[in-house]
Amino acid sequence: MKIPFTKMHGLGNNYIYIDGFETKINEELLPQLSQAVSDVNTGIGSDGLILMLPSTNADVRMRIFNKDGSEAMNCGNGLRCVAKLAYDSGYVPKEQFQIEAKSGVVEAEVVVIDGIVEQVTIDMGEPILQREQIPMVTANYTNETVINEKFPVGDQDLFATAVSMGNPHVIFYVEDINDAPIDTVGPEVTSDARFPEGVNVEFVEVLNDHEINFRVWERGSGITQACGTGACASVVASVLNNYVKRGESVTVHLDGGDLTITWEENGHVMMKGPAVNVAEGIYFLKT
Numbered sequence: 001m002k003i004p005f006t007k008m009h010g011l012g013n014n015y016i017y018i019d020g021f022e023t024k025i026n027e028e029l030l031p032q033l034s035q036a037v038s039d040v041n042t043g044i045g046s047d048g049l050i051l052m053l054p055s056t057n058a059d060v061r062m063r064i065f066n067k068d069g070s071e072a073m074n075c076g077n078g079l080r081c082v083a084k085l086a087y088d089s090g091y092v093p094k095e096q097f098q099i100e101a102k103s104g105v106v107e108a109e110v111v112v113i114d115g116i117v118e119q120v121t122i123d124m125g126e127p128i129l130q131r132e133q134i135p136m137v138t139a140n141y142t143n144e145t146v147i148n149e150k151f152p153v154g155d156q157d158l159f160a161t162a163v164s165m166g167n168p169h170v171i172f173y174v175e176d177i178n179d180a181p182i183d184t185v186g187p188e189v190t191s192d193a194r195f196p197e198g199v200n201v202e203f204v205e206v207l208n209d210h211e212i213n214f215r216v217w218e219r220g221s222g223i224t225q226a227c228g229t230g231a232c233a234s235v236v237a238s239v240l241n242n243y244v245k246r247g248e249s250v251t252v253h254l255d256g257g258d259l260t261i262t263w264e265e266n267g268h269v270m271m272k273g274p275a276v277n278v279a280e281g282i283y284f285l286k287t
């Protein structure tokens with residue numbers, strides 16, 4: 001089967017995008033297709049697969065599969081790229097519109113320069129802070145929320161803040177982002193039994209009350225250059241830990257560039273950043 005695709009990235013977090021308005025793929029093949037296209041040696045090379053689809057309750061719908069084939073509930077960088085793809089390809093001929101993800105419907109606004117979308121703002125909605133909804137399981141806990149809570153990993157006592165942006169995130173603060181134990185703690189914590197659905201693992205260095213450094217080990221994909229939902233969760237965590245202020249914008253420096261995130265007074269998290277086309281082509285799926 002020949003599958004037309006667009007490769008896009010948001011700050012280096014790159015996915016293979018398939019236009020599901022045009023191309024219909026058997027549902028059961030999607031996990032294996034994500035694994036196959038993501039492989040840099042035998043596929044195209046990506047952090048996973050994203051489908052842009054018609055929606056019955058929004059203007060367009062996104063489905064996201066990680067590199068390992070697991071389907072995720074949400075993807076911040078993916079939402080910005082789907083917004084660009086939907087607008088640039090003419091499916092959604094307006095600058096403000098709605099995108100449906102598995103985690104719910106969000107509002108998108110595109111910034112168009114010379115007819116092409118360059119930046120996208122997404123209203124990511126309200127974070128989920130209740131432990132059991134993240135979901136995180138802890139024996140005999142006293143607090144409903146998980147803010148700077150002792151979290152032993154091996155022989156170390158780390159301190160965790162947990163936030164869901166429709167998908168689960170755990171944030172650890174470090175003195176220097178360059179020393180973040182991303183390739184040891186990342187893979188260990190992502191499948192820790194305390195997170196029954198797994199978790200995206202983030203390290204944050206606070207630079208000042210408007211800027212943080214950020215690195216991520218993504219559930220299902222490993223180290224990526226950026227994670228939009230993770231950046232949002234990290235700003236929420238940084239408000240909860242009194243490092244930055246609610247209602248003020250924070251620049252998140254990720255490996256692939258910067259995102260501007262604000263946890264608004266009304267409870268919604270706003271994310272603004274770029275969406276970029278890389279290539280178009282045909283993938284040959286062996287069935």
Ligand SMILES: N[C@@H](CCC[C@H](N)C(=O)O)C(=O)O
Nearest residue numbers: 072075076077167227228229
């Ligand atoms: N890169 C994404 C998040 C993708 C899904 C995540 N790995 C999960 O399993 O929840 C983003 O930009 O938010």
